[in-house]
Amino acid sequence: MQPRPMRADARRNYERLISTARAAFMEHGTSASLDDIARRAGVGSGTLYRHFPTRDDLLHAVLSERIDGLLAHAAQLMGEPDPEVALAGWLRGYLDGAMSPRGTSTVIIEAMSARWAATRLGTAAGAIRDAVGGLLERAQRAGAIRTDADAADLLRLTNAIGVAAERAPDPAGYADRMLALLFDGLRTR
CATH class of the missing domain: 1.10.357.10 (Tetracycline Repressor, domain 2)
Known part of the structure; x- marks a missing residue:
């Protein structure tokens, strides 16, 4: 069974999280706070962890x-x-x-x-x-x-x-x- 495509708002959150994480990693290194990344992206920590359950998942993305x-x-x-x-x-x-x-x-x-x-x-x-x-x-x-x-x-x-x-x-x-x-x-x- 194929995974369901992301809803438009979920896709926007996903892309915003990656963009914000990239900027945070550039500024603070790869150990930047995930909670800070979520806050800077304008989403809750739960949204970040739903898309990226671990730091590894976010770094990989x-x-x-x-x-x-x-x-x-x-x-x-x-x-x-x-x-x-x-x-x-x-x-x-x-x-x-x-x-x-x-x-x-x-x-x-x-x-x-x-x-x-x-x-x-x-x-x-x-x-x-x-x-x-x-x-x-x-x-x-x-x-x-x-x-x-x-x-x-x-x-x-x-x-x-x-x-x-x-x-x-x-x-x-x-x-x-x-x-x-x-x-x-x-x-x-």
């Missing part, structure tokens, strides 16, 4: 476009002739979005843990890990990247760069510099 984009970008880069360029391009794109909203890097790393495995965000983090794993394995098979690196470690290192870049005066410049250092350590040549 806010980040779902970003997650889908990362997965599509990884699939597209599998056709890039240079596997190292493909991996670096994906990680650069990942870092571009890892700082927006603030705290996204930390949320993705936490979602990779066993505690989150059964959640929507945990499933998405696993898909991200698998996507970068495919790019990493391809670069390793080509002899460009060390074979002792794995996808989870690479994501953790990249997330650490994202967290540090959030606090830098020039986040993008800092992230680029740290990513270059990371690749210097990963290269086999």
Whole structure:
């Protein structure tokens, strides 16, 4: 049986909650108060929790476009002739979005843990890990990247760069510099 379509007012509340949550997460990070998000959206806490029973559900809704984009970008880069360029391009794109909203890097790393495995965000983090794993394995098979690196470690290192870049005066410049250092350590040549 198909779920019933949302009523127009419920759809408006849903979209307003996502928009308000995105703004709150940008301003206060991903640990922003859910009750404050509901209040700022002009709805009661019950409405927020009816649409998003857990923080994970709300975070997933806010980040779902970003997650889908990362997965599509990884699939597209599998056709890039240079596997190292493909991996670096994906990680650069990942870092571009890892700082927006603030705290996204930390949320993705936490979602990779066993505690989150059964959640929507945990499933998405696993898909991200698998996507970068495919790019990493391809670069390793080509002899460009060390074979002792794995996808989870690479994501953790990249997330650490994202967290540090959030606090830098020039986040993008800092992230680029740290990513270059990371690749210097990963290269086999």
